[in-house]
Amino acid sequence: MKTHYQILVIGGGTAGIMTAAQLLKKDKSLDVALIEPADIHYYQPAWTLVGAGTYNYNKTARPMSSVMPKGVTWIKDAASGFDPENNSVSTKSSGNIGYDYLVVAPGLTYDYSLVPGLKEAIDKGVVCSNYTDPKHTWTVLKNFKGGTALFTQPTTTIKCGGAPQKIMYLAESYFRKSGVKDKTNVVFATNGGVIFGIKKIAETLTKIIDKKDINVRFGHQLKKIDAEKQIAWYALGDNESEYNHKDIEVSKEGDLVGIHYDMLHLAPPSVAPKFIQESILVNEAKWLDVDQYTMQHNKYPNIFGLGDIAALPTAKTGAAIRKQAPVVVDNIIRLMKYNRIGDKSYNGYSSCPLVTDYGKMVLAEFDYQNRFTPDPKLKQMFIKDSSKEHWRLWILKKYMLPFLYWNKMLKGKEV
Known part of the structure; x- marks a missing residue:
């Protein structure tokens, strides 16, 4: 097995898959590998609806192989440690894997x-x-x-x-x-x-x-x-x-x-996984120490982090990752081409679809300043004020978002 890759991604959740897919969407020639031990990828936002008996659990799960972006080398293993000075990640059973650029996105653990x-x-x-x-x-x-x-x-x-x-x-x-x-x-x-x-x-x-x-x-x-x-x-x-x-x-x-x-x-x-907490990549609070606007590590410029383990003062949601991934992708590609990151910036956007009843939802969208920042696209759904309960927001949650997730977001298409 190959032991060094141009770009190495840790994590086969929303953040890892989206980032890998977007990288290859920008440049198919990139040499991208992804470390992930799980066989199944879950769309967890629908679990709220499963718990209320209004969504099929089986529809929230798909084989990891089916969402792995085309062109990515899947290393079916678990990351266990970092050696950033030597651009290397250790794994449980595949030895050390080298990289030119590293994306850290393993998600949370309990x-x-x-x-x-x-x-x-x-x-x-x-x-x-x-x-x-x-x-x-x-x-x-x-x-x-x-x-x-x-x-x-x-x-x-x-x-x-x-x-x-x-x-x-x-x-x-x-x-x-x-x-x-x-x-x-x-x-x-x-x-x-x-x-x-x-x-x-x-x-x-x-x-x-x-x-x-x-x-x-x-x-x-x-x-x-x-x-x-x-x-x-x-x-x-x-x-x-x-x-x-x-x-x-x-x-x-x-x-x-x-x-x-x-x-x-x-x-x-x-909490962050143990191998993250025990690494030299974290801050005092044991979250991945990245710049909150560029997603670049504060000490190691060829390392980026996003998703739930990133030390960002905003809510940990898939919606946040949707805005973080393009920033990471743009910065890595510009670093490779020009030896400097771009000017794309993550403003802390996150959203919380608050289901309030069967058939009703409120959509909280906000940034680092906790400003209410509704997506202008909601007007296309004839939703004037997403801070109020609306049945069309329920349609968005139950039908539209899962479709966009599986068919757009995980395929590397920006939505």
């Missing part, structure tokens, strides 16, 4: 140890997560007979920060349809101090919370799960407050507050 009891509880019984097993979420919703439905998230960064809310809104709708809403308290416990960081979106979501009669508990830092007693334990932060109080069962244990649940949905704590 660290259950950050919430004691979580590993034993998740995806079993009444505890579920769309992040790990959306089919089990749907089973939990269908079997729920009333009580406290608790939705929560960890204090760490997570993929798509709005996802723990989306399934909550859909679950509330399902509880109404299944006739258990009258004997149900829906509770959202979050470490944050606001329902969403963009004021215009927060105003819409607050109205939805009122309409759905949801109890929101801010400043709740998830500390541990007691699956046997069905209690989620929290430390209360300085921003602790409550919106739309519900009289639910709560316990005390020292400084911790425990919320008793009859079903629990949560996002597991997300």
Whole structure:
């Protein structure tokens, strides 16, 4: 097997595949290899809909071989370390792989140890997560007979920060349809101090919370799960407050507050993979140390990083990657041709499609300054204000975005 490539990409997720495909779209003669051990590529944004019983899980999965860009050498292995001084990446079983230019995009992994009891509880019984097993979420919703439905998230960064809310809104709708809403308290416990960081979106979501009669508990830092007693334990932060109080069962244990649940949905704590955290490529917070505008590594100019492991002050979403990949591609090609990067810049764009009901969605689009920045193309769908619920946005989420993902984005076409 060849041991040196012109461009080496780590990660067969959205970021890695998109970048490799776009590179070859610009220049078919490029020598590109991609390190990825998985057999299956998942379209995870649809897992919210799977968890609510309105999307087929099997349609979110395709063989990795089918999405690998034509012309890319697939190294079916896992990266395990870096030697940037010698332009080399170590792998678990294929030895060291050399490169001229490196793109680091392995995505996130989950660290259950950050919430004691979580590993034993998740995806079993009444505890579920769309992040790990959306089919089990749907089973939990269908079997729920009333009580406290608790939705929560960890204090760490997570993929798509709005996802723990989306399934909550859909679950509330399902509880109404299944006739258990009258004997149900829906509770959202979050470490944050606001329902969403963009004021215009927060105003819409607050109205939805009122309409759905949801109890929101801010400043709740998830500390541990007691699956046997069905209690989620929290430390209360300085921003602790409550919106739309519900009289639910709560316990005390020292400084911790425990919320008793009859079903629990949560996002597991997300971190960079161990081989990233232990490398010399990360910042103090253990994220890949790249420039937030150029995506170029701050120490090694022939290394670029994008996607969920990049140290960028914006939400970790596929929509963000859609805007990051062209910047990385342009910079690498210009470095190769002119020995300097181009003037393309990533402005922190990310978006969060907030599904608020079956058939309704709000689309939060924003940049590094947390400015609401709706895509002008939405006017082509006759959507005047994407900060409000709209059925056409639901069509975008359920039908149009998956089509664009499989047929455009992963093929290297800019959308």
